[in-house]
Amino acid sequence: MKSLRFPCALARLALAFGLALAGTAVLAPRPAAAQETPAAAPARDTTQNAALRAFLDCNDFGCDEEFLVSEMKWVNWMRDRLDADFHLLVTTLRTGSGGREFTVVALGQRRFAGRADTLTFVTNPNDAEDTIRRALLRTMGQLLLPYAARGPLGSLLSVSYTAPTTGEGAAPPPARDKWDFWTFSLSANGFLNGESRQSFRNGWFDVNANRTTEAWKIRVSGNSSYDESRFTFALDSVTDTTIVALQRSWSTSAMAVRSLGDHWSAGGRIGAQRADFNNLELGTSAAAAVEWDYYPYKDFARRKLAVLYTVGMRSFQYQQVTIYDRLRETRPVHTLDVTLAARQKWGEANVTVYGSQFLDGLKYYSAGVSGGVNVRLGRGFSFNIDGSLSRVRDQLFLERGDASQSEVLTRLRALQTNYRYFTFFGVRYQFGSIFNSVVNPRFGNIDGGRGFSVSF
Structure with a gap:
């Protein structure tokens, strides 16, 4: 019988490594069997x-x-x-x-x-x-x-204390806010991605000013985005063509809300926007709003049952003539949102039922429901589902005429629809050891880690 021969040192090294692992597995002590009851404990003191x-x-x-x-x-x-x-x-x-x-x-x-x-x-x-x-x-x-x-x-624990810098036991002086609770933020982001026959560029700019107190909540914001995609493909063996999909948009808004106790608030909002995708050259809006929450606002992080109603006016100037032969129009509108949310020991859930309707044409409306649930059903078993479903009857902005194939494929313009939906769901079951006290960071990037990022 001929003996096995290895053509290179690398193969011999691989064999030695495998034998070493096998030996380790044989000689290593067997771990305790995984348990599912609280009576079990890992092999520690x-x-x-x-x-x-x-x-x-x-x-x-x-x-x-x-x-x-x-x-x-x-x-x-x-x-x-x-x-x-x-x-x-x-x-x-x-x-x-x-x-x-x-x-x-x-x-x-x-x-x-x-x-x-x-x-x-x-x-x-x-x-x-x-x-x-x-x-x-x-x-x-x-x-x-x-x-x-x-x-x-208990005998192994200790308590430390850091004395206040203003003196032993002294209370800090009252805070002075030279900005009067106003905060401001500016952000700019860019994205580039490409290959020889396709490329993507995106830019986003955002500005915000906020003032939040117990009595008032004021927000002023604006943003602008630029999104460009290029695709090159062959028409024949010698001719290439390039399709460019360009989307531009901007929006700005201002909102003021007055607290009216633990359950009520009232306010208003104004806004303006432009969006190529929705055939909108300029859209403006103004609305008054009132909100009631069954639970006190201080419980918002754990539970919420709120009803929000708005009524106001919207004005539209379109880039192209719409399917209703309009280039501009102004309409009264009202909206209603009912939100139920909870985060408890069993998991978290939220659901919102919403609707909007033009008051001068009641047949033009949209209504829907959205939300998600993440529930722990039992020991190691959890289930989650997110999604939305809406009825659409208010696409007044749709451009007249049929969309070209390239406009549809590159999503250059909105298409007529009667409904929209989205859903995501999953299930997870975990079993074995009940303990989760060990952290081992070794080989943390073996499945990836090739990305690069810098943050300040």
Whole structure:
């Protein structure tokens, strides 16, 4: 029998590497079988096994789960909320200055059932990601520490205190705001992508001014975009042709809202816009609005049932004659939106029923429903669905005449339709170890990591 021969050193190295892995697998101790019940624990010392168990429920900016898990080693992190002593629910709201208010709720379960503690903190719009995640880490620790201190790790925990810079125990002086709560932002973005026979260019500019207080909410904004696509293809063996798809748009708006208690608010909005896709050379609007929320506004991050009604005027100047033989028109219009949203231990859900109608032509209207649900149905099992469905009867802007094939394929103009829909759904089932306390960053970019980005 002939012996096997390897044509190169690389093949011999690969064989040696494979044998080494096989030997490691044989000699390594077998891990404990995966468990699905809270009674199971990983092979660690009994003190750590009896530590507080927590489940982190946070999908917002600043929730660096790997960082939080690796820093809070005195907590056993669970993969499923049903195995945890505390369900940490994190929600955020944008503040008037452009920062965020984080609300962290520790909901007791199992032996701590019935307990619920809440802490909040506010970040600045220019805070670094590390600053935000460390503030969240500190807040989570403050919530769990009183309970962990009574456990087996209590003697290993310590508390630190940073004295205020204004003097021992002194309260900081009242804040002076030379901007009177106004914040401003400017942003510009560009995108380039291409090959030898196709290319894409996009530019976007945005400007915003906001003033948010307990009594008033004022927003002024404007944006402009440029979108160009080029496609080159062969007409025959010697002739090429190029199709250029160009879309330009801009819009500006101003809104003022007055708080009228915990459940009511009223205000108005004006705006102007231009959009090639919708055959709109210039569109202007003005409307008054009123909103009622069944729940107090302070509960917005966790639950909401709001009704918003607007009534006003819209004016249109079209680029081309419409299917109704119009180049310009002005019409009264009203809208109604009803929104139900909740974020609880079982997951999150939101649904909005909306409609708009021209008051001088009631047959011209649109109505629809949109929303999403992400529900934890059981241990390790979750389901999510997002989508929208609308009835369309108000396309007054449609250009007269049939669209060419290139206009349809490159989406240069809107097409007549009676409905629109969108949906996305998914299901996820995870089983095995109930623990989620180990972070291992090795080979983190083996499946990618070829991108490049710079942020300031």
